[in-house]
Amino acid sequence: MKRSIFEKLRVWYKRQQFHPSFLGAFVNPFFLPRRALAGAISEAEHRLVGRLLDVGCGTMPYREDFVHCEQYVGLEFDTPENRAAKHADYFYDGSTFPFESASFDSVICNEVLEHVFNPREFVGEIQRVLKPGGCLLLTVPFVWDEHEQPYDYGRYSSYGLAHLLESGGFQVVHLKKTCSGLTGLFALLNAYIFKKTLTKNHYLNLLSVMVLMLPFNLLGWLSSCFGPENGDLYLDNVALARKSGD
Numbered sequence: 277m278k279r280s281i282f283e284k285l286r287v288w289y290k291r292q293q294f295h296p297s298f299l300g301a302f303v304n305p306f307f308l309p310r311r312a313l314a315g316a317i318s319e320a321e322h323r324l325v326g327r328l329l330d331v332g333c334g335t336m337p338y339r340e341d342f343v344h345c346e347q348y349v350g351l352e353f354d355t356p357e358n359r360a361a362k363h364a365d366y367f368y369d370g371s372t373f374p375f376e377s378a379s380f381d382s383v384i385c386n387e388v389l390e391h392v393f394n395p396r397e398f399v400g401e402i403q404r405v406l407k408p409g410g411c412l413l414l415t416v417p418f419v420w421d422e423h424e425q426p427y428d429y430g431r432y433s434s435y436g437l438a439h440l441l442e443s444g445g446f447q448v449v450h451l452k453k454t455c456s457g458l459t460g461l462f463a464l465l466n467a468y469i470f471k472k473t474l475t476k477n478h479y480l481n482l483l484s485v486m487v488l489m490l491p492f493n494l495l496g497w498l499s500s501c502f503g504p505e506n507g508d509l510y511l512d513n514v515a516l517a518r519k520s521g522d
Contacts, residue, residue, distance in 0.1 A: 294337035301493035305470040305485050308463040308496040309511050312454035313415060316514040317341060317386070320450070323411050323516060326381025331373075331402060332388030335363050345382065371397065378407045387512075389416040391427045399444035408521030412446060415514045418453070419460060421467050437513050446517040455496075456510035458503045462496030463511060 292300035295314045301307045317338055325344045330336060333350030342348060351373065352364035359367065366374050371394075383402050392398045402412060416437060422428045432440070438448050455463050466489045473484045 298497075301497065302486055302490055303482060304493075305466050305489050306463070307493045308459055308466070308500070309420075309455050311497075312459075312500075313386075313512060313514070314338075316415070316452050316454055316512075317384075317413065319452075320413050320514070320516050323449075324382035324384065324413055325411075327379070328382040328384065329373075329375075329380045329405065331383060331385040332391075333364050335361075338384070338386065342384075349380070370394075371401075373401045373405050375405045377404050379405050380410060381407055382411050382413075384413045386413075386415045387417065389414065389432065390430050391424060393429050395430070395440060396444065399440060399446075403445040403519055406519045408519055410519045411449075412441075412517045412519070413514070414441070414517065415512055417512055419464070419509065419511055421464070421471070432513060434513055437515055441515060441517045445520050447520055448515060448517045450516045452514040453507055453510040454512045454514060455500075457506035458499035459496045460509060460511045462492045462499065466492045466496075 289303060292304050293306075294310055296304050296307050296311045300311065304310060318341060321341050322344055324342055325346075327347045328342055328345040328349065330339070330348065330350045333352055336348070336350050339348050339350075349366065350364040351366050351368060352358040354367035354369055358364060368374055383406055385402065389395060389398070406412065414437075416432050418431055418433060420431070434451055434453060438451060441448055469484070469488050469492075473481070473488065475481055
């Protein structure tokens with residue numbers, strides 16, 4: 277019985293990292309940006325259908341969200357660590373995706389573009405493997421701290437991202453900015469606290485979230501509901517784009 281309860285808590289905790297409910301504010305230091313991203317992805321998921329490619333898939337945290345897809349394919353950069361993780365279905369060399377042209381109906385690329393040093397070629401590969409008229413859902417930070425160092429190469433304004441996509445053969449259908457104004461500032465405060473208090477002890481890290489970061493999670497949530505927004509200061513871009521063509 278105890279093992280069953282522990283397993284349920286483990287599954288709940290794992291889900292709170294990418295699909296946080298309100299209670300996720302107590303256990304997730306990135307509650308605010310992850311909640312906003314999950315919401316934006318949920319709003320767009322019905323546009324991604326057929327055979328879907330997840331570029332830079334990681335652990336595929338949003339796989340279950342795409343209920344309109346017939347097949348979900350995960351692609352990762354080819355490293356020993358990514359192969360050992362055994363999450364991705366395919367690997368690529370950082371240049372060319374291992375698929376024929378027009379192989380996919382849809383593509384999602386979530387928080388990956390900032391780690392790509394050749395963005396035009398990268399977007400070109402996404403465009404190549406998509407069928408004409410196929411949809412791309414792409415998320416990328418605008419304001420965020422350096423992470424996954426030293427492989428953090430860029431930040432994108434809404435205008436820069438739109439230009440990159442349009443020059444790469446896409447038509448931007450919709451672009452959303454998440455965690456704008458005060459919400460983003462509270463999220464950045466927690467990102468600062470997280471890095472300054474991070475230890476190798478998981479339970480101490482969880483205690484730090486509950487004691488030090490929970491107040492800012494709650495203040496950020498309140499500001500997202502009632503506070504003024506500033507569309508020029510935000511955390512993430514969420515772009516829905518369609519490949520040009522008949």
